[in-house]
Amino acid sequence: xxxxxxxxxxxxxxxxxxxxxxxxxxxxxxxxxxxxxxxxxxxxxxxxxxxxxxxxxxxxxxxxxxxxxxxxxxxxxxxxxxxxxxxxxxxxxxxxxxxxxxxxxxxxxxxxxxxxxxxxxxxxxxxxxxxxxxxxxxxxxxxxxxxxxxxxxxxxxxxxxxxxxxxxxxxxxxxxxxxxxxxxx
Amino acid sequence: xxxxxxxxxxxxxxxxxxxxxxxxxxxxxxxxxxxxxxxxxxxxxxxxxxxxxxxxxxxxxxxxxxxxxxxxxxxxxxxxxxxxxxxxxxxxxxxxxxxxxxxxxxxxxxxxxxxxxxxxxxxxxxxxxxxxxxxxxxxxxxxxxxxxxxxxxxxxxxxxxxxxxxxxxxxxxxxxxxxxxxxxx
DNA sequence: GCTAACATGTAATCCGTTACATGATTAT
DNA sequence: ATAATCATGTAACGGATTACATGTTAGC
Numbered sequence: 516x517x518x519x520x521x522x523x524x525x526x527x528x529x530x531x532x533x534x535x536x537x538x539x540x541x542x543x544x545x546x547x548x549x550x551x552x553x554x555x556x557x558x559x560x561x562x563x564x565x566x567x568x569x570x571x572x573x574x575x576x577x578x579x580x581x582x583x584x585x586x587x588x589x590x591x592x593x594x595x596x597x598x599x600x601x602x603x604x605x606x607x608x609x610x611x612x613x614x615x616x617x618x619x620x621x622x623x624x625x626x627x628x629x630x631x632x633x634x635x636x637x638x639x640x641x642x643x644x645x646x647x648x649x650x651x652x653x654x655x656x657x658x659x660x661x662x663x664x665x666x667x668x669x670x671x672x673x674x675x676x677x678x679x680x681x682x683x684x685x686x687x688x689x690x691x692x693x694x695x696x697x698x699x700x
Numbered sequence: 701x702x703x704x705x706x707x708x709x710x711x712x713x714x715x716x717x718x719x720x721x722x723x724x725x726x727x728x729x730x731x732x733x734x735x736x737x738x739x740x741x742x743x744x745x746x747x748x749x750x751x752x753x754x755x756x757x758x759x760x761x762x763x764x765x766x767x768x769x770x771x772x773x774x775x776x777x778x779x780x781x782x783x784x785x786x787x788x789x790x791x792x793x794x795x796x797x798x799x800x801x802x803x804x805x806x807x808x809x810x811x812x813x814x815x816x817x818x819x820x821x822x823x824x825x826x827x828x829x830x831x832x833x834x835x836x837x838x839x840x841x842x843x844x845x846x847x848x849x850x851x852x853x854x855x856x857x858x859x860x861x862x863x864x865x866x867x868x869x870x871x872x873x874x875x876x877x878x879x880x881x882x883x884x885x
Numbered sequence: 886g887c888t889a890a891c892a893t894g895t896a897a898t899c900c901g902t903t904a905c906a907t908g909a910t911t912a913t
Numbered sequence: 914a915t916a917a918t919c920a921t922g923t924a925a926c927g928g929a930t931t932a933c934a935t936g937t938t939a940g941c
Contacts, residue, residue, distance in 0.1 A: 520900060538920050548839060548858050550796060558901055560922060565900095582909050582920060611735060618854050625848035633850050654733060663810035665818050668872045669803050672865075673733050679864060680857075687853045705928060723892050743929055745894060750928090767892060767937050891938070899930080910919070 519600075521616055522562050525552050527589055527597045528623040530572060534586040537563055551615065563587060571596055594627070602632050605639045610647050614680065630691055637688045644681040651677060704785075706801055707747050710737050712774055712782045713808040715757055719771040722748055736800065748772060756781055779812070787817050790824045795832050799865065815876055822873045829866040836862060 526540055529549075537559045544554035553559070566572040571593030574585040589597065601620045609617055617640065624633040651674050659667050711725055714734075722744045729739035738744070751757040756778030759770040774782065786805045794802055802825065809818040836859050844852050 522901085536920075537922090541920095548836060548855060553901065555902065556920090556922065557903070557924090561900080584920065618857065622851050622854035624850040626851070630849070651733060664815070664875065665809035666807050666811070668868075668875070669807035670733060672803065672868050675864070675868070676861075679860070683853075683857050683860070690849065690853070707929085721892075722894090726892095738929065740930065741892090741894065742896090742931070746928075769892065887941085889938100889940085892936085893934100895932100895934075897931085897933100900928090902925100902927080904924085904926105906923075907921085908919100910917100912917080913915085 519565075520562065521619065522552050522558060523566055524597065524600055524616075525549065525619060526559070526562055527566060527571060527593055528619070528627065530587050530589050531594070531597065531623065531627050534575075534588045536577075536584050536586050538584070539586075566593065569593075569596075597623075598628055602628055602636070605636070605643050607643065607647060610640075610643045634688065634691045637684045637691070641681060641684045641688070644677060644684065648674075648677055648681070704750075705747065706804065707737050707743060708751055709782065709785055709801075710734065710804060711744070711747055712751060712756060712778055713804070713812065715772050715774050716779070716782065716808065716812050719760075719773045721762075721769050721771050723769070724771075751778065754778075754781075782808075783813055787813055787821070790821070790828050792828065792832060795825075795828045819873065819876045822869050822876070826866060826869045826873070829862060829869065833859075833862055833866070 529535060529540060529543060535543075537556070540559050540563075541554045541556065544550050544552045544559075563572065563574065567574055567587075570590055572587045572589050574587045577584045577586055601623065605617065621633065621636055621640075624630075624636060655670055655674050659670065662670065714720060714725060714728060720728075722741070725744050725748075726739045726741065729735050729737045729744075748757065748759065752759055752772075755775055757772045757774050759772045762769045762771055786808065790802065806818065806821055806825075809815075809821060840855055840859050844855065847855065
């Protein structure tokens, strides 16, 4: 529950979809756009062990013949911990420093929480972004003039990324509210 | 030169602008959009020590009265190391896993390399992105259908981010080639 | 006199990287 | 047979987080 790595949550989320082995997870991290995470055995297997020690996943040996293979599933407690992490309030700090975590939290929303929670998340995100952006724009306006071109362009890109994220959250919200009538939080 | 943290490079880049103390750096990381980096003393001071041990920066005590304050400057060797890191070829792995590093490398380009290097970097980046995106789009097309809405939206955001980066690199390139005639690599 | 800001550090701990190690099965 | 892939781990190391520790100076 407490001080977990994002990798741990990524793993826990993936295990909600279907039971998987460490090797399965490695392949996912190696071959898909989820590959922002490490596919190295030195990251995955210790992460699985930690999750198991915390009681968030349970591993089970498959096929006693030859090739041993342990597949993992989340426990009830693991599901609870994931959902708690995923649906907790979005802080200013999340927006400034952990946008990637936010996207991971959202990516699994329909599977491990609910469309209603997805809507709540998107509204929360949009609100956080609207609060954050004025100070960013202000910094840009105050400093852009005396910055060299490369620095200015990099900074503008940073601001633009947040604007894009806000636009994305609005489009996403529209898809949820149009498609389904689901409104209860 | 070898196995350095991004924080180390961020620090080294900032020290190129003017001499700064650990505390100065902390303030920058705490109060500006460079704040993706840690402003904790437990990150900054060890990073400065490592840079000093590598001979990349030199610290000097200021104002012997009361409040001690050490300001750091990059050495010739530190400047070389930074420039090498900054201008090295962009790999597929950089594009898949280290986009933030790429932006940091670019942000200091005018100050620590040259506009010509900036142009070279942007062209290299655009080429890398054009190569990378087909497989991303392909994955999206192949999987989007059977993904839940939240997952699909997150994935689309990922693809869109790369498209935005490509657009940004082209706009940035245009600003370099329009503004100055600087063409030699 | 007290608080906030200035200023620099260390220690415990955790996690990821890199490299190493081992062995089974499938395809050529 | 032998290479590739399946499959799981460990050990050394490095760097970041968190919390602690210490002392100075300026402003109210």
